Amino acid sequence: MRRGSLALLLFFWLSLAAAFGQSGGELRFYLHSEPKTFDPLLVADDASETIRYLTGGVLVRVNRRTQQAEPELATSWTISRDGRSITFNLREHTYYSDGTPFSAEDVAYTIQRLMDPALHSPTADSFRSGPGTLRTHVDSPTRITITFPAPVAGLDKLFDQVAVVSSRSANKKRAVLGPFYVADYKPGSYVLLRRNPNYWRRDATGRPLPYLDTVRLGIQPNRDIEMMNFRRGQIDLINWLDSEYFDRLAGLAPAVVHDAGPGLESEQMWFNQVANAPIPAYKREWFRSTNFRRAVSEAINRADLVRVVYGGHAQPAAGPVSPANKLWFNTKLRAPVYDPTGALRLLQRDGFRLEGASLRDREGHAVEFSIVTNAGNKARERMATMIQQDLGKIGITMHVVTLDFASLIERITESYNYEGALLGTANTDLDPNAQMNLWLSSAENHQWNPRQRSPETAWEADIDRLMKEQASSLEPAKRKACFDRVQEIVVEQQPFIYLVNKNVLSAVASSVANASPVVLRPQTYWNIETLSVRVQTASKH
Amino acid sequence: MRRVRQFAWLLLALVTLASLGAGLWAPADYAMQFREAPNFPPSHQHLLGTDELGRDRFSRVLYGSRVSLLMAPAAALLSTLLATLVGGVAGYLGGWWERAAMAATDLFLSMPWLFLLLAVRAMLPLNVSPITSIAVTFLLLGLLGWAASARVLCAGARGLRDSDFVLQARACGLSGPRLLAIHVMPNLRPALLAQFWISIPVFIISEANLGILGLGVSEPLPSWGGLLRELESFTSFGFEAWKLVPLVLLVLVVSSFQVILSRDEVYA
Numbered sequence: 049m050r051r052g053s054l055a056l057l058l059f060f061w062l063s064l065a066a067a068f069g070q071s072g073g074e075l076r077f078y079l080h081s082e083p084k085t086f087d088p089l090l091v092a093d094d095a096s097e098t099i100r101y102l103t104g105g106v107l108v109r110v111n112r113r114t115q116q117a118e119p120e121l122a123t124s125w126t127i128s129r130d131g132r133s134i135t136f137n138l139r140e141h142t143y144y145s146d147g148t149p150f151s152a153e154d155v156a157y158t159i160q161r162l163m164d165p166a167l168h169s170p171t172a173d174s175f176r177s178g179p180g181t182l183r184t185h186v187d188s189p190t191r192i193t194i195t196f197p198a199p200v201a202g203l204d205k206l207f208d209q210v211a212v213v214s215s216r217s218a219n220k221k222r223a224v225l226g227p228f229y230v231a232d233y234k235p236g237s238y239v240l241l242r243r244n245p246n247y248w249r250r251d252a253t254g255r256p257l258p259y260l261d262t263v264r265l266g267i268q269p270n271r272d273i274e275m276m277n278f279r280r281g282q283i284d285l286i287n288w289l290d291s292e293y294f295d296r297l298a299g300l301a302p303a304v305v306h307d308a309g310p311g312l313e314s315e316q317m318w319f320n321q322v323a324n325a326p327i328p329a330y331k332r333e334w335f336r337s338t339n340f341r342r343a344v345s346e347a348i349n350r351a352d353l354v355r356v357v358y359g360g361h362a363q364p365a366a367g368p369v370s371p372a373n374k375l376w377f378n379t380k381l382r383a384p385v386y387d388p389t390g391a392l393r394l395l396q397r398d399g400f401r402l403e404g405a406s407l408r409d410r411e412g413h414a415v416e417f418s419i420v421t422n423a424g425n426k427a428r429e430r431m432a433t434m435i436q437q438d439l440g441k442i443g444i445t446m447h448v449v450t451l452d453f454a455s456l457i458e459r460i461t462e463s464y465n466y467e468g469a470l471l472g473t474a475n476t477d478l479d480p481n482a483q484m485n486l487w488l489s490s491a492e493n494h495q496w497n498p499r500q501r502s503p504e505t506a507w508e509a510d511i512d513r514l515m516k517e518q519a520s521s522l523e524p525a526k527r528k529a530c531f532d533r534v535q536e537i538v539v540e541q542q543p544f545i546y547l548v549n550k551n552v553l554s555a556v557a558s559s560v561a562n563a564s565p566v567v568l569r570p571q572t573y574w575n576i577e578t579l580s581v582r583v584q585t586a587s588k589h
Numbered sequence: 590m591r592r593v594r595q596f597a598w599l600l601l602a603l604v605t606l607a608s609l610g611a612g613l614w615a616p617a618d619y620a621m622q623f624r625e626a627p628n629f630p631p632s633h634q635h636l637l638g639t640d641e642l643g644r645d646r647f648s649r650v651l652y653g654s655r656v657s658l659l660m661a662p663a664a665a666l667l668s669t670l671l672a673t674l675v676g677g678v679a680g681y682l683g684g685w686w687e688r689a690a691m692a693a694t695d696l697f698l699s700m701p702w703l704f705l706l707l708a709v710r711a712m713l714p715l716n717v718s719p720i721t722s723i724a725v726t727f728l729l730l731g732l733l734g735w736a737a738s739a740r741v742l743c744a745g746a747r748g749l750r751d752s753d754f755v756l757q758a759r760a761c762g763l764s765g766p767r768l769l770a771i772h773v774m775p776n777l778r779p780a781l782l783a784q785f786w787i788s789i790p791v792f793i794i795s796e797a798n799l800g801i802l803g804l805g806v807s808e809p810l811p812s813w814g815g816l817l818r819e820l821e822s823f824t825s826f827g828f829e830a831w832k833l834v835p836l837v838l839l840v841l842v843v844s845s846f847q848v849i850l851s852r853d854e855v856y857a
Contacts, residue, residue, distance in 0.1 A: 356627045356642060418715040423804050426818070430642055433808045437622055447716060448808045455711035466715060 055083060070163070071259040073581030075560065075573070076283045078268040083239065086221060086230055088211035089162050092170040095267075101570055102241055102263060104211025105225020105248075107155065110202050112566045112574035115374050115478060117204045121150065121212060121225060121248075131199030131522040132577070133262040138190040141158040143246040144214050144223035151193040157215035165203050171209050175200075201519060201527060202479045227258040227577050239265040249577055258581035273507050284560050284581060285572045289553040290427070297555055304555050305464045306565040306572075310363045310372050311552035312475040315431065316544040317419060317468055319368055321497040322503070325464035330413050335467070339398045341542040343391040345384050348435055352386075353548055357430045361553055365546035369531075372549070372567040373478050376528070378535040383546075388442050395442070407443030416445040418469040420459065423450035431547060460495060470547075476569060480518055480531045487515050487534060496543045507541050597845035604842060608654035620809035630831065637831045640819060644809075650835055653811035657793050658842070660727040667731030669738055676739030677781075678833040680746025681773055683691035691743060697736035703798070705733060708816060710804060719810040726806055730792045738784040745780045749773050749791065786850040797839060810840035813839050 061307075088104045091097050107122040122136040131249055142150040162172050163182050175182060180197025187193060200206070205510045212386045217223035222230070227249070228241035241263040249257045266283065275293055277283050279300070289297070289305070292439040319335035320327060350364035363371070364383035371377045392402065399410030407415040419435070421428045432448040439446045446468075451459070459466045475482070485491045489500040489508045503509035511534050518530035538544065554572045556563040562578045565571045573579060607614070616634070617623075623635075623643035631638045637646035679690030709729055717725065749755055750773070758772050793813065799805035800814015801821070808815075816835035 350622050356622075356624055416716065418717075420715060423802055426641075426821075429808065433642060434622065434624075436809065437620070447718065449715045450804060450807070451711055452707050452804065454837075 072259065074262045074264055075213075075260050075285070075579060075581050076264045076266065077285045077287065077573075078266045078274050078283060079239070080269050080271075080274075082235065082267055086233075088213065089158070089167065089169045089171060094267075094351040098265065098570060099230065099239060099241075100211055101226075102228050102573070102576055103224045103226040103230060103244075105150075106211055107138075108207040110205055110208045110478075110568075112570075113564075115568065117208070122207075125204060127203055129522075131201070131203065132197075133193055133195045134203050135187070135191065135193045139248060140190055142225065144217055144225055144249045145229040145244040145246055146214075146217050146219060146223045147246065148214050148223055149265065150212070150214075150225060151189040152186045153189070154212050154215045155192045155194075156186050158210060158212045159184050161213065162210060174206055174209070174418045174477075196217040199520065199522060201481055203523060205479065213401045215524065228260075228263055231262070236267060236325065238267060240354075245479070247538055247577075251578065257577040260576070263576070268542075274573050278555060278557070281557065281559075284557040285563070286555040287570060288404075289555055291357075291359040291551075291553065292426075294361060294553040295359045301558075303558055306554050306556060306563075307361055308552040308554070308565045308567045308571060310370050310549040311567045312370050312372050312478075312549075313472055314365050314368070314370055314475075314549050315428065315470070315472045315547045316365070317435070317470040317547065318496045318544045319417075319468045320460075320464060320466055321543070322464045323497075325466075327465075327467055330409060330411060331417060331467060334409065334415065334417075337398050337539055340400075343394040343442070343546065344382075344444070344543045345441065345542045346387045346394065347391040347444075348438050348545070348547065349386040350383055350547060352438075353431050353434060356434065357427050358548065358550060361551040362548040363551070365549050367535045367546055368483075368544065369535055370475070371460040372552075373475070375478060375529055376480060378532040380532070381535060381539055387439075391442050402443050405443055414445065415443065416447070418447040418449050419470050420449045420451055420456055420466050421470040422453045422456050428470055428472070433471075461492075461498075478525070478568075480515070480534070484515060484519065487511050507537050511537055592850075593623075593849055597848040600841060601845045601849070604654055604838065605658055608651055608658055609654055611648070615645070615651045617645040617648045619644065619649045619652040619811050621645070621648075628683060630829070637834055638829075640737065646816075646831070647836070649811040649816060650838065653813050653816050653835065654838065656723055656806060656810065656812045656815075657778035657796060657839075660723055661789050661792040661796065664727040664731035664734070664792045666786050667728070668735040668788050668792075669785045671735035672738035672742050672784060673733070673777075673781060675735065676742035677746045677774070677777060678769075679739075680743035681769055683747065683750060687743065687747070691740070694736045694739045694743075697733075698740075702733055706795075706799065707804060708732070710732075719807050722807040723810060723812070726796060727792065730795050734788060734792065734795070738788065741784060742777060742780060745777050746773060749776050761793050786846060790846045793839065 079095040079098060083099055084093045085091060085096050086099060089180045090102045091100045096392050103140050106172045107119050108117045108125070109120040110111055110116070111118050120570060121139050121142065123139050124136055125136045127134050136154070138150070138152055144150060159182065161167060162169050163175065175196070177577040178198030182197065183195045183401055185193045185195070196203070213223055214220050214223040224244060225248075227244055227247050230239060231242035232240035243258055243261050244538065247257060251257055271293070274283070274286060275297070278286055279297075292502065294307070319341065321332065325332065329513055352361060354362045366381040366383045367378065369377045395407065398416065400407055418431055429448070429450060434447045436448055454471075460469050486493045489497070489503040489512055490495060492498055494500070497504065500508070503512055514530040514534050521527050521530070552565070552571050554565045556565065556572055559582045561580045561582060562575065563572060564575065566574055568574065616636070621644060623639060623645070624644065626635070626639050627641055627643040629635060629643070635645050635647065637650065640649065674743055675690050676693065679687045706729055710726075713725060755768065755772055758768055763771070789844040796805050796812060797814035797817055800812055800816075801818055805814040806812040813835050817839070819832050820836060
């Protein structure tokens with residue numbers, strides 16, 4: 049009888065654990081390159097960023113679903129009226145993974161180290177708001193004020209990237225405030241993360257987080273092998289899939305694939321408008337014509353690009369900001385409608401005319417140009433080939449040239465020896481301030497005509513003014529209005545002809561509980577604390 | 590072996606004829622995009638299905654074979670001529686000429702040809718038609734692919750230079766260029782032919798390599814290299830046998846050249 053009761057009790061507990069599915073386990077996925085550093089302040093590559101996200105404790109975290117800043121190690125914060133200072137109230141009774149207590153001194157130490165010019169921290173760039181130094185003042189062990197030399201818009205969200213390091217730990221590299229710490233690293237093979245026993249967060253029932261015991265990050269650059277091992281159940285998730293793999297995996301196991309909708313990445317083409325570029329003057333005149341650029345844009349069938357190249361896992365792009373960016377997307381904008389007849393009308397306004405099947409400018413030159421893109425990117429090559437056929441319908445001959453990446457970059461950034469280009473933009477920062485180096489006419493990455501001494505067109509002067517205005521304003525509504533107008537100008541002028549916004553596609557094994565992929569990085573494991581893995585003996589997808 | 594050789598000749602003849610007559614029996618233009626039917630399996634309308642842009646794969650295989658089968662021999666001819674000029678003449682002249690030519694050949698052989706090809710291609714003008722891009726791709730292959738043949742031909746010419754009949758002809762007062770034309774070159778012909786035949790499959794595969802990297806013949810023109818790119822993700826998923834046709838064709842054609850070549854080598 050007693051044995052029976054014990055068995056019943058054991059069964060009850062096992063059933064309860066299985067029902068919640070939240071007890072431990074190991075999550076396995078791949079990094080696509082070797083992490084370059086474990087120092088959270090020196091992170092510049094994807095693999096290191098993954099480790100920083102999983103191990104680093106930050107003052108403020110941008111919630112990847114709502115895109116709003118949320119308290120983390122800071123329980124609250126206030127920004128001064130002049131936008132130069134931020135005061136954080138810190139979480140009490142918090143400890144690093146090695147048991148060292150966390151205090152405002154650690155935050156001050158982290159900021160000082162981050163801003164040390166000798167460290168060359170890539171994260172520090174966004175903290176350099178103007179000439180002068182950034183100052184920290186420890187008000188108490190749980191309160192710190194950080195003062196910037198000039199006002200910074202969107203100040204609180206900057207701290208999402210700064211993992212607070214310990215000022216007092218004996219082993220500073222091992223001591224972390226995030227959900228996991230690095231337990232083992234075998235170069236070329238794996239990084240093993242173990243649950244931080246001192247992690248401060250608990251779930252709604254008071255259970256300590258994270259649920260997972262370990263995270264094993266294999267190092268595997270080959271996407272085919274990643275796919276194969278996912279299907280064999282050797283890894284639990286793929287953070288990023290292309291549409292071809294997604295569709296094939298969906299055909300085999302529809303439950304494991306996730307399409308989170310359009311992401312922040314966009315694909316676009318542009319024409320070379322650089323004044324001294326080694327291209328014929330008459331072609332430069334075409335490329336500088338708004339009507340010509342708009343006509344090309346209208347002659348591209350974006351719906352076909354989405355359907356054929358991305359299997360429907362993309363959206364025709366409306367403008368420079370993806371709808372995935374909930375805060376900054378201008379909702380009034382719509383993707384250009386495919387209209388070859390309208391495109392020809394626009395071209396006629398600039399003196400272009402159709403002679404047989406060939407379009408000619410007012411001087412009789414046949415309209416013919418080349419578009420460069422990077423070799424090996426199948427989606428871009430396919431898009432270029434489809435655009436070639438679309439433009440052929442309005443008499444434009446377009447040559448598609450694929451180049452190795454180094455040659456391509458040399459042409460578009462140094463020699464300017466190209467006519468048009470098709471590439472993508474991967475935005476990781478939601479705030480328009482991160483795009484200053486793209487939109488300002490003096491900027492290096494103002495790709496259609498970079499490094500201008502003064503804006504060469506009135507609309508570029510407008511963009512410069514609006515971008516500077518939004519960067520110096522502390523009123524969110526005013527900033528939004530300025531950036532909305534920038535987006536409208538870009539759509540009117542089409543310096544970049546935006547093509548599509550790719551959807552964020554991922555795969556998560558059915559054994560992983562609580563997964564809810566989103567469009568912001570890290571798409572599948574943004575809520576790592578609440579993920580858990582059910583043990584499966586023969587898991588195949 | 591004789592039957593295998595006959596079969597190889599027959600196969601080459603068939604593939605060549607089929608590709609030359611592509612305009613007659615290709616059901617669609619190689620560039621025509623049937624956008625409502627991308628990645629379709631074989632059907633009456635599309636015998637080998639469609640590619641990722643909805644283009645008829647059978648038509649593209651026919652036209653692609655034409656590109657690879659016509660341009661590879663042209664490139665092979667160019668490289669063999671260059672090899673004869675550098676290797677054959679240097680071997681015949683001997684001395685300082687031979688040492689300089691072989692040093693240049695060694696330098697060429699030691700270069701990573703793929704990177705050299707990428708570098709040269711990146712420097713070329715961008716605004717060229719697809720047909721010009723084919724010509725340029727194979728011209729580069731021909732210009733960069735002569736070195737190995739030059740060594741063989743140099744050794745052959747050196748052997749002939751020291752042979753009794755050449756010595757006798759020289760003793761009879763035959764001048765240098767005439768001696769080269771009447772006695773040396775005709776005797777080098779088997780080696781020349783062998784080098785020519787060897788180069789054809791090498792250039793076919795080289796173009797295929799460039800195509801797989803996305804750096805070969807430019808779109809929308811097909812070539813075997815470009816067609817093989819479809820197989821990049823083939824291992825991960827289900828078996829779609831019709832996608833293997835360009836690969837099978839490439840293997841068969843290259844093997845046929847090797848079988849035919851083995852006979853020529855006997856005579857060489």
